[in-house]
Amino acid sequence: MFCPKCGTQVADGGAFCPACGTAIVIGTAAAGIAAAAAAPPAEATATPVVVKTNEGAKDGINKCPACGSSDIALNLATGLLRCNFCRKEFSSEADTLDYDISRLQGVIIGSGSDTIVADAATMITLKCTACGAEVVIDTAESAQARCHWCRNTLSINQQIPNGAIPDALIPFRLTKEQAQKHIEAFVSKRQFFAHPRFKAEFTTQNIMGVYLPYMVIDVNAHADLRGQGEHLVRKYTVGSGDNKKTYYDADLYNLGRDFDLHIDDLTVEASNERINQVAGVNTNNVINAILPYPLKETVKFNANYLRGFTSEKRDINREQLAPLAGAQVRDIARHQAKQTALFYDRGIHWDQVQVENKGELWKSVYLPVWLYSYLEVKGNGKKLLHYVAVNGVTGETMGSVPLNTAKLFIVSAIVEAVGLVLGVGATILLLFAS
Amino acid sequence: MPDFIWNLPSLLLGSSSDGYGYHLIPLVLCFSGFIFYIAVYLRYRNTDKRHHHEHETTTNIAHLQQYDQLVKHRTKLRTATMQDSNDSRIEGALSGGSDLPASLKGLAGTIGGFTNGK
Numbered sequence: 232m233f234c235p236k237c238g239t240q241v242a243d244g245g246a247f248c249p250a251c252g253t254a255i256v257i258g259t260a261a262a263g264i265a266a267a268a269a270a271p272p273a274e275a276t277a278t279p280v281v282v283k284t285n286e287g288a289k290d291g292i293n294k295c296p297a298c299g300s301s302d303i304a305l306n307l308a309t310g311l312l313r314c315n316f317c318r319k320e321f322s323s324e325a326d327t328l329d330y331d332i333s334r335l336q337g338v339i340i341g342s343g344s345d346t347i348v349a350d351a352a353t354m355i356t357l358k359c360t361a362c363g364a365e366v367v368i369d370t371a372e373s374a375q376a377r378c379h380w381c382r383n384t385l386s387i388n389q390q391i392p393n394g395a396i397p398d399a400l401i402p403f404r405l406t407k408e409q410a411q412k413h414i415e416a417f418v419s420k421r422q423f424f425a426h427p428r429f430k431a432e433f434t435t436q437n438i439m440g441v442y443l444p445y446m447v448i449d450v451n452a453h454a455d456l457r458g459q460g461e462h463l464v465r466k467y468t469v470g471s472g473d474n475k476k477t478y479y480d481a482d483l484y485n486l487g488r489d490f491d492l493h494i495d496d497l498t499v500e501a502s503n504e505r506i507n508q509v510a511g512v513n514t515n516n517v518i519n520a521i522l523p524y525p526l527k528e529t530v531k532f533n534a535n536y537l538r539g540f541t542s543e544k545r546d547i548n549r550e551q552l553a554p555l556a557g558a559q560v561r562d563i564a565r566h567q568a569k570q571t572a573l574f575y576d577r578g579i580h581w582d583q584v585q586v587e588n589k590g591e592l593w594k595s596v597y598l599p600v601w602l603y604s605y606l607e608v609k610g611n612g613k614k615l616l617h618y619v620a621v622n623g624v625t626g627e628t629m630g631s632v633p634l635n636t637a638k639l640f641i642v643s644a645i646v647e648a649v650g651l652v653l654g655v656g657a658t659i660l661l662l663f664a665s
Numbered sequence: 666m667p668d669f670i671w672n673l674p675s676l677l678l679g680s681s682s683d684g685y686g687y688h689l690i691p692l693v694l695c696f697s698g699f700i701f702y703i704a705v706y707l708r709y710r711n712t713d714k715r716h717h718h719e720h721e722t723t724t725n726i727a728h729l730q731q732y733d734q735l736v737k738h739r740t741k742l743r744t745a746t747m748q749d750s751n752d753s754r755i756e757g758a759l760s761g762g763s764d765l766p767a768s769l770k771g772l773a774g775t776i777g778g779f780t781n782g783k
Contacts, residue, residue: 333727421709454726459736461747479742482735489730495723498716500759508759510712516760522716559757562719567726569752574733578750632709639705647698654694661688 279338279549281345284328284398284594285389285532291360293386293535295319301384303535307406310528312535323536326399326529328594332493335451335590341398343532344446344595346548348393357385370395370544374534386534394444394501394545399529400597402536403440403623410601410621411435413628417619424642426633429605429617439604440623442537442597443518444501444545447526448556450494451590454564457487457583460575481577488568492586496526497559499552501545501595506555514618514631521622521629524598528624532597542597549593561586599623607633715760 292301300316311320328341355368362381368374374387374395387396405413414435422430465480500506500519508516530536564586572579601621608614619630693700707713 332725424705424709460733461739461750464738476743478740479745480738480740481742481747483737483739485732485734485736487730487732491727493725493727495725497718497722506759508715510760514710514712516715517711519716519759520711520714522718523721555757555759557757559718559722562755562757563722563724565752565754566719567724571726571729571731572733572752575747575752577745578747579752580747580749581751629711629714631711634706634709639702643698643702643705645698646701647696650694650697654691654697657694658691661691 279340279593281340281342282328284326284341284343285396290355290357290387290389291385292383293388293533296321303384304538305402305536307403310402310404312533323530323533326531326594328398328592330449330592332449332451332495332590332592333491335449335592337590339590339592340549341594343396343398344549344593346550347546355387355391357387359383359385374537374542384535384538388532388534394595395542397444397532397545397595397597399594400442400532400536401524401526401528401599401624402530403540403599403601405599405601405621405623405626407438407440407601409626410438410440410623413621413626414438414601414603414619414630417628417630418632421632424635424639426607426635429607429633432605435603437603439602440540441600441602442540442542443505443600444543445498445596445598446501446545446547446549446552446556447529447594447596448494448497448499449590449592450492450497450556450560450588452492452494452560452564453490453587453589454492454568455487455489455583455585455587456564456568456581457485458579458581460484460486460572460579461577462575463577479577484575486572486575486579488571490567490571492560492564492567494560494563496523497556497563498522498524498526498596498598499555499559501547501552502543503546505543506547511615513616517618517629517631518600518602518620521600521620521625521627524622524624526596529596537597540599545595557586560588603630605633712760715758718757719755 293303294301295303295314295317297319298314298317300314302315303312304315305311306313306320309320311322313320330339355370357366357368357376358364359366359378359381361383362378364378364380366376366378366385368376368385368387370387370391370393375384377384389396418425418433461481461483463479463481466477467480468475468477470476500515505515505518507513508519510516561584565581565584568581569579600623603619605617606614607617615633617631617633619628619632621628
């Protein structure tokens with residue numbers, strides 16, 4: 232196929248023109264979904280159907296629909312964009328990349344989720360449509376810049392193959408003040424064993440609102456699980472004195488569960504830094520713990536939502552995330568099967584967990600997080616960055632507080648000493664009692 | 666606070682095979698300092714916290730077909746739970762010590778490539 236803009240030949244399945252970077256789109260959302268519906272199952276499909284999610288988007292000045300001003304920012308109280316000149320509030324279009332999961336066939340991806348091109352340009356030069364000046368935007372840092380001549384705000388709204396512009400986002404709803412209260416409440420409950428330097432330096436004044444990149448996946452699958460389960464029939468004790476023993480009688484069953492599985496908005500991190508969650512090395516797991524988000528509130532990407540916040544661009548491709556997503560789909564299948572087999576109160580051993588995928592829908596999404604960070608430098612010189620993260624919509628909070636390990640060790644030793652004394656006493660009492 | 670800390674006494678007492686769990690009270694007391702250290706560490710650092718994708722993700726099942734076939738009656742079992750049960754196994758958690766990003770690199774495919782896991 233050929234690039235519609237410059238005519239360069241593009242390899243089949245390519246999402247962007249290698250010459251000019253234009254997104255190669257196989258139809259619109261409706262056409263893409265219709266094409267996908269006619270496609271064979273996901274495993275047999277080599278080329279995903281790409282659905283354009285930024286149709287009509289243009290780089291340049293995003294104007295207020297009422298007065299034409301480009302001074303627009305998110306109003307956290309309403310979740311709407313507000314013109315700072317005439318105060319009109321409006322919203323970006325709702326994200327339309329949604330579909331009846333039970334009918335998903337093949338692989339469908341939003342155009343903002345396609346493969347990142349390694350050498351894609353991050354420095355984009357826009358011509359200001361108000362004064363004609365050329366303005367450079369570093370998309371690795373921001374999707375907006377101000378024209379240095381006429382002060383209009385210029386935005387990148389078209390998707391570029393470097394992961395900086397997602398298919399959709401959820402705007403912040405929590406204000407900075409609300410997030411500060413969440414973080415302060417979280418830390419105030421963890422004061423006694425907190426590191427003294429952390430306690431002295433703790434302040435929520437510098438918390439950051441960050442849009443983090445995620446992949447959101449709808450899955451239409453078929454699950455077939457087979458194994459054996461045990462149901463408790465009787466529990467009884469035999470013997471007397473020290474020879475008393477408890478036994479269990481149980482019925483052993485062969486069981487199988489076969490069902491269609493419709494997973495809505497499975498969410499996985501889409502940046503190498505955030506997906507790396509190794510305890511002791513980083514505290515990214517606390518950001519993972521504030522999921523999930525109300526993903527029905529996603530809107531189409533508009534750079535004005537990012538104004539006043541920072542964002543991390545996606546640097547992982549769908550193909551790299553597929554194994555992780557596959558493992559999570561199997562976890563969900565196992566969990567759902569368990570809900571249909573509560574009769575087996577002693578447990579189930581699955582010999583086979585087979586999940587056949589029929590369809591997948593992938594879209595890249597920016598999700599809002601209020602982030603407090605504190606760099607702990609330990610005695611041995613090792614550094615650990617602690618986060619306290621607040622879900623920018625629901626307010627769910629999780630964090631890591633640096634420990635005063637010496638204090639904790641001393642108190643634990645005292646508890647251990649008291650426990651030993653009580654343990655020895657209890658042993659003597661039990662010996663006398665028997 | 667992690668569940669296993671609160672459940673530890675009942676776990677120890679419940680798993681006692683002689684039916685007299687209170688014999689394990691001295692053992693629990695002897696390890697109280699270690700238990701306290703782990704409990705406080707986890708409360709402050711939350712290294713065990715993660716998104717529980719297996720039940721926090723909206724999911725529907727349809728066209729359920731099932732069979733349950735009695736095989737045999739087992740007697741005089743010594744454990745309170747089925748040995749080798751794996752119905753709560755989690756494969757897709759990012760935290761827990763595994764360096765998934767490294768293991769993800771170079772792997773490609775669709776979700777549908779995953780079958781026959783236990």
